[in-house]
Amino acid sequence: MTIALRGLGVELDGRPVLRGVDLDVPAGSWTAVIGPNGAGKSTLLLALLGLRPGRGAVTIGGRDPRALRPRERARLVAYTPQRPQLPDGMTVFDYTLLGRASYIPYLGRESARDRAVAADVLDRLRLTEFAARPLGRLSGGERQRAVLARALAQQAPVLILDEPTTALDIGHQQQVMELVDTLRRDDGLTVVTTIHDLTLAGQYADALILLSGGRVAASGRPADVLTREMIAEHFDARVQVAEGPDGRPILAPERPR
Numbered sequence: 001m002t003i004a005l006r007g008l009g010v011e012l013d014g015r016p017v018l019r020g021v022d023l024d025v026p027a028g029s030w031t032a033v034i035g036p037n038g039a040g041k042s043t044l045l046l047a048l049l050g051l052r053p054g055r056g057a058v059t060i061g062g063r064d065p066r067a068l069r070p071r072e073r074a075r076l077v078a079y080t081p082q083r084p085q086l087p088d089g090m091t092v093f094d095y096t097l098l099g100r101a102s103y104i105p106y107l108g109r110e111s112a113r114d115r116a117v118a119a120d121v122l123d124r125l126r127l128t129e130f131a132a133r134p135l136g137r138l139s140g141g142e143r144q145r146a147v148l149a150r151a152l153a154q155q156a157p158v159l160i161l162d163e164p165t166t167a168l169d170i171g172h173q174q175q176v177m178e179l180v181d182t183l184r185r186d187d188g189l190t191v192v193t194t195i196h197d198l199t200l201a202g203q204y205a206d207a208l209i210l211l212s213g214g215r216v217a218a219s220g221r222p223a224d225v226l227t228r229e230m231i232a233e234h235f236d237a238r239v240q241v242a243e244g245p246d247g248r249p250i251l252a253p254e255r256p257r
């Protein structure tokens with residue numbers, strides 16, 4: 001499902017946070033939104049969901065998400081926020097089932113299929129052993145995977161993830177990114193994610209969009225965006241950029257001498 005933004009502008013508290021942002025995400029591709037703290041990345045994702053009013057046009061599969069009812073939106077787009085509020089007393093399984101809410105009739109109960117989908121997602125995220133555990137008794141990384149489980153249970157064709165790997169160790173980072181990529185390839189999901197780990201972004205995304213000061217500073221293939229000069233200019237960081245085995249860039253921080 002294609003996603004398009006044209007001339008997006010968002011103001012918060014009377015201050016421009018995004019200005020003139022254009023974005024095209026082809027169906028079945030993965031775009032990573034990168035940029036320094038405060039650049040507007042999370043705001044961009046909320047605008048894609050139709051949850052941040054602003055100027056310009058937003059379409060997902062040709063439809064304006066701002067015009068959708070919550071149930072319709074939930075079937076079209078699954079979203080994980082950067083800092084989700086979790087009901088600490090709820091079990092991981094019941095929380096994952098919340099992802100099925102848009103399929104459950106009003107005043108109805110979840111079906112056997114809803115429970116099967118939730119169980120399958122927990123299995124794929126290696127969370128089955130935590131299914132009966134309340135969310136308040138999970139580690140930070142386990143909580144983050146539970147949030148992803150709820151989103152994947154929605155089985156929406158578009159997945160929008162705000163910093164999905166921040167609390168994860170390197171093994172779980174790889175596992176989550178691989179799972180998302182498998183879903184993209186096998187089920188044709190369209191993925192947009194913010195991510196601070198630039199090497200990880202470059203390894204998985206088809207395209208990067210670099211936001212800086214609310215504007216698009218660069219966009220394109222990872223090797224074209226993740227250059228030493230771009231990182232210095234927009235992140236004020238010194239890095240070495242090496243070419244990985246598949247031609248994708250690998251960044252290593254370099255201490256100033």
Ligand SMILES: Nc1ncnc2c1ncn2[C@@H]1O[C@H](COP(=O)(O)OP(=O)(O)OP(=O)(O)O)[C@@H](O)[C@H]1O
Nearest residue numbers: 012013017035036037038039040041042043044082
């Ligand atoms: N609800 C809000 N009201 C007012 N200003 C906001 C609000 N949310 C974000 N901002 C401001 O908008 C700018 C962009 O914020 P945003 O969260 O989109 O940045 P980000 O690129 O996701 O940052 P980070 O990497 O730190 O998560 C920041 O200057 C932030 O202070």
